[in-house]
Amino acid sequence: MKKVPMRKCVACQESKPKNELLRIVRTPDHEIMVDLSSKKSGRGAYICYNNECLKNAIKKNILERKLETKINNDVYVLIESEIVRYNDERKDP
Numbered sequence: 001m002k003k004v005p006m007r008k009c010v011a012c013q014e015s016k017p018k019n020e021l022l023r024i025v026r027t028p029d030h031e032i033m034v035d036l037s038s039k040k041s042g043r044g045a046y047i048c049y050n051n052e053c054l055k056n057a058i059k060k061n062i063l064e065r066k067l068e069t070k071i072n073n074d075v076y077v078l079i080e081s082e083i084v085r086y087n088d089e090r091k092d093p
Contacts, residue, residue, distance in 0.1 A: 007046040010062045011053035021046040022082060024075075026067040032075045034082050043067055047079070049086045054079060 005018045023035040027042040035044065045066040047053055054076070057063050064071050 009048045009053055010045050010066050011047055011057040011060075012050075014048070016048070018046075020049070022049055022079065022086070024063060024067065024079065026069055030069060032067065032069065032071050034075075034078055036082075049083050051080070051083060054083060 006015045007018045007021050008015050009021060018038060023038045023044050023046055024032065025035040025040050025042045025044045026032055027040065033040070038044075043066075045063055047057060047063070058076055
């Protein structure tokens with residue numbers, strides 16, 4: 001069996017398997033994007049597929065501090081839509 005890498009959510013500090021977290025990345029060009037492949041180069045931060053963790057991260061500017069840059073609201077909307085999509089897929093059998 002292959003070892004599953006563990007990562008920590010920046011909001012709740014809970015360690016989970018890497019594939020159960022959403023990666024947000026600041027590319028070398030200082031562009032912020034959602035990294036669904038978890039392979040893009042740049043500074044990354046992981047967050048749970050949980051709206052409470054996202055709200056906490058926005059309220060406390062956690063992602064901005066971890067990625068060391070300002071994040072505009074469009075990125076947060078994209079993250080929220082990705083969380084909703086993930087949770088909807090998990091509900092459907």
